[in-house]
Amino acid sequence: MWKRRIMYVVIFLAMLGLYIATNKRQVFIILLFLVIIPLWSGAMLLMGARKIRIDCELQDACVIYQRIGMNIKVVDNSHMLLGRSYLQVEYENMLFHQTDRQNMYLQRGKTQTLYYELPYISENCGKIHMSFSKVVCFDLLGLFARKCEHISEQEFTVFPQIREVQVNMKRLPEALSDGYQYMESRKGQDVTEVFDIRDYRPGDTPRSIHWKLSSKLDNLVVREFSFPSNYDTLILYDTMFDKENPSYHEVVNGILGMTASISRGLMNQNHIHQVGCVSQEDYVSSTVDDNPSYMQMLTNMMSTRIAEEKEDTLDIFMNREIYQYFTKVVLVTGMFGEAKIQRLGNYVDLSVIMIVKAQEDHVEKGTNYDVITLSVDSMIGKVRMLDI
Secondary structure, eight states, rough: HHHHHHHHHHHHHHHHHHHHOOOHHHHHHHHHHHHHHHHHHHHHHHHHHGGEEEEOOSSSEETTTOOEEEEEEEEEEOOOOOEEEEEEEEEETTTTTTEEEEEEEEEOSSSEEEEEEEEEOOOOOOOEEEEEEEEEEETTTSSEEEEEEEEOEEEEEEEEOOOOOEESSSSOOBBBSSSSSEEEEEEEEEEEEEEEEOOOOTTTGGBBBOOOHHHHHTEEEEEEEEEETTTOEEEOOOOOOOOTTHHHHHHHHHHHHHHHHHHHHHHHOOOOOEEEEEEEEEEEEEESSSSHHHHHHHHHOOOOOHOOSOOHHHHHHHHTTTTGGGEEEEESSSOHHHHHHHHHTSSSSEEEEESSSOOEEEEEEOOEEEEEEEHHHHHHHOEEEEEE
């Protein structure tokens, strides 16, 4: 807009100089038009901009690196000769404290209602707060601008890439309370207690086949195991490590994706568990026991801000003795502190999932814990099963 104003002033001064030098009537008429036309164009903008409304429609969620299309709807009831409109859109990632901006010019058309698409691709997962920081309409000459009526803000969620991972528990988690309690109306994963007997279906694990009874019935039957209601399992994800690392965001996206994948694998086995993290020195957790609670956990995960100051998840977790409420902990992290992890392993059955940028996948056995190292680049295609 300022370039057009400068250009217009230069033309006006040139014509004014020409008129002073020549004193011709034709030059005076052109000079007069150069004064009247901006006034006329500005008056049209003043009356017409208030009758232009810009709305936005977009989907509630998408997956990281997936294009989310926002439909911009422009309703023009002005019936005036106006120029194009300009949008400046801000995207604030509530998880990473990041802000992105997009600019878009909307050309006027012949119809009263026009639709435009503003594509957006997020490289980080999280809850995204979208707002229009600037929405203006220009006059026909592009010399003046005036605000238009618009929707102020909207939100959508960018989820991590979640994989179908079969989670095998190496050791059945022990209950904190004495004895075993089972849900009478729900099957589960405790092989020591049979919930029901039914015919074999494709996809059933061979270990669930009741071979002795199958030989008597001459038909494959499987055992459905009981669901223990007092198992205490936690998936603890850690996003508070070296933010100066150039791969920090990519690793955190991998941590969140792997956490969600493990939780989904446990949920598919009817294994009630918690998913938790430390944020702003507070411990935040969600219980997952069915699909609605799983989706709520994902929403909470995408909305929980990563602390701006560097904090140590394990220090807070241990100092507050949160570990005492669990018997099995799966730690998903991007940083390995051997002394602290070994300390936690003294109190719980501990498995560590280490997410790194570029390294070969491998498994290491510690004194009282296992460490599974996974590369971000190989997680999508290679990881199909985890033994924890």
